[in-house]
Amino acid sequence: MINRGGDIQNARVRFAPSPTGRLHLGSARTALFNWLVARGSGGAIILRLEDTDKERSSEEFERDIMESLRWIGLDWDEGPDVGGGYGPYRQSERMGIYPEYAARLLEEGRAYRCYCTPEELKERKNAAVGEGRAWRYDRKCLGLTEEERALLEAQGRPYAVRFRVPEGEVTVNDVLRGEVKVDASEIDDFIIMRSDGRASFHLAVVVDDITMEVTHVIRGDDHLTNAVRHVLLFTALGAEPPMFLHHSLLMGIDGTKLSKRHGATSVSDYRDMGYLPQALVNYLALLSWSPGNDREIFTPGELVEEFSVGGVSAGKAIFDLDKLNWLNRQHMKALSDSELTDLVIDHLDQSFPRQKLEIAVASVRNGMETLADIEKQPLDIYVQPAGKLSEKSLKELEKSPDLKEALGLLVSTFRKYPSNDMATAEGIVVELRQEAKERGWKAKTVLWPFRLAVTGQTVGPDLTYLIMFWGPGGCADRVEATMRTLEERDE
């Protein structure tokens, strides 16, 4: 699909989640697009909590949403916690302002009272559907006579307020999809005030966007048809509709909307699983957005720099864990040993002195694609007592050629080096290779026993790290311990 949206200037955008669950990846993606547009256009981003559904909303989720957003590096200029000139930013605290807008619409004849009960509506709807007719609200209450209305009022019948959808064609201006035109006759007279006096979602959103002076509404594709209703409301309220950008929805690998069935779906889940926030953001951005060249790795700052709505595609977006894993690995590579060690500590149950831990982490880091992968690394070799070998290692050792001489060479070489640093460690390995060559051995003849004798295991980190961890002397001790083990075994 072709999208050559012009650059957006000074956009005032909002991210409006309902705190009915932890921040979903899909919501995070919406938030990211909003943030990118705000930051990239020199505008502002508002965090607005749509918490009118008291049953399902909770403070805990509210906290998770804000923490998750901050964790992935998104901030906001106005919101429930930071305030701003257009507050309050919690919809539950704005309930007082909607009725006046409904009243205005009522006065102007753009809305009307509907006394139909949900039961009556259901009945008429079923009847219509039963006859194979499309059901739209039948405007029964729009046609009420004065007497009928007076009677209903006298009975104290509760009423909802319906928007009177005008005739004509409605156009939604969408950055990605151009002008989406829908005939208003497709839309029925939707409710803007419930019979209990609370504003409906549609009214609340539009009033909020008007009063908060939102210029660009960036949200999921599922709201595209709702946008038609919203444009109608903006117009009826005398406001210029904002520009819309309805991005595609995030789907699971089977093509259905990403949900719990697909596994972890919330940002905090991914934090706990050991993903880096910059990797997650990078991945979410790359779903539907492309810089137009082959670049894939971006820090959040670079995304702001490179992002343009013209690079956003309108097509579906399927969440692919493999690619996230790869990106996470790329971002982990960018961390220093020290930084990685700091991050990995939370996922580790063993404890080492800091210095040792850093070496240990450095030695296994290329085997990790998430921070949590530290648990799967063979760190236990570092706590294994000297001279204790696995059965498999013992067997490998025993069938190794020129074993005695090789072990002797190891000890004598290690003993030559009192200092312990990277250069020394690397030097030792080079020297061992050299020695092997001179004896007409394959490198393996001495290096394989090295690994087995020092760690007691057949798999583990590069030899250089082993030297750094125990020091050359420590390695010599461990080889000697292994020699004793072998002797005992012979007896």
Added chain:
RNA sequence: GGCGCAUUCGUCUAGCCUGGUCUAGGACGCCGCCCUCUCAAGGCGGUAACAGGGGUUCAAAUCCCCUAUGCGCUACCA
């Protein structure tokens, strides 16, 4: 059912607006090779797509129409 949106390798996408340079490019995954003390990582190579059908045109992934499929909306949910 009605309306809307979408449709390039399995997945994310480049290309589409401004038709030819596309025997369709990149990335993930997968497969193979190399490297190698182990496991990895890394390097190199391979696999694989314009949903289908009609037009328009000298020429279509690119423009138009139809069909199919997927998704969404169609609530006194948000």
